[in-house]
Amino acid sequence: MSFALPKGLIVSCQARADNPLHGPVFMGAMALAARDGGAKGLRANGPTDIRAVKSADLPVIGIHKVFSDEYPVYITPDFDAAAAIVEAGAEIVALDCTMRPRNGESPEVLVRRIREELKAEVFADISTFEEGVAAADWGATYVATTLSGYTEYTEPKPEFPDLELLEKLSKRLSVPVVAEGRYNTPEWVRRGFEAGAHAVVVGTMITNPREITKMFVRGGVPE
Template sequence: MITTLPRGLIVSCQARADNPLHGPSFMGAMALAARDGGAVGVRANGPADVRAVKAAGLPVIGIQKVFSETHPVYITPDFAAAASIVEAGAGIVALDCTPRARNGEAPQILIRRIREELGAEVFADISTFEEGLAAADWGATYVATTLSGYTEETEPKPDHPDLALVERLAARLSVPVVAEGRYNSPDWVRQGFAAGAHAVVVGTMITNPREITRAFVRSGVPG
């Protein structure tokens, strides 16, 4: 399969509304810095940020977070959310492909519609081996371990990445497997590639100075 994402490091350029770096101007700058540092792609949330990170000239994995008080799925839960980020310039759409309840179409329907109607690649965020197999069978372009540790079935969340899941999926699937979730050091990234990942996504430890600062304070600043 010919895919857009080269083998390498993907940087997630996201900041929540309460973060001082929230907003497209900051995320666009983060994407430029990631490109200059050697990243092969970026992940961004929402049309405004997707448009901003496009300036870096890298493949963009777009998501649209739609939060609901009644449904746990919020990563691109419906076709309208997917269409909005493709219109903004994302060539790859990431969506939650777990079987959890959502206010939108089932993932197998979304994958088909995104590929056929929007002409975009699909980046399937999953939490288990079985979900990864299903997403690939439904036509996902990439299968990513993003949600391992973040669903009821995979809790409690460990401190380390789920390398075993990457290894199992890479040994079984013909589509590229992407390692994501708690890859918080260069050594973990190296181990992700050794486990068979086509690419590894890093977010917080590259693009969230507030959380990085907190980690340093917790570990090394005397009280």
């Protein structure tokens, strides 16, 4: 089977509404910079930003964040959200495949519908080994450790990437496993590949200069 996502570094080009870099102009520029630096793919949020990052001519993992006061799942929580980002150009749909409650169809149903009706690949964001195995069984094209440390099953959030989960999934699954979550240095990225990752996703440490600046101020500037 051929995959849209090649092996290598994936750069997450996202900025929240309160970030000075929020918006498609900046996301498009980030995507071009990531491409020129050697990234093999991109992760972007929402139809507008996805259209902008397509200018880099790299595979796009699209997500569609839809927040709810009632439900914890917000990463592409329903089929309409998935359809919108595929229409915008995402070849791969990132989907929350945790066991948490959501407003709408189960992830098992969404994986099938996205593959069959939208003809897109599915990138399953999971937090536990059991969720990863289930997502692969449902037909997800990729399984990613994105949500390890961010669900009630895996809190408190550790300081470092979950290499143990990555290695267990890589040994168990036949689909590509992607490392994501706190891969904040080249050393951690290297260790992710050594643990079996098909690709490693990095966001904040490449595309969020505000948070990088805060890190330097906290760690290096005397009071």
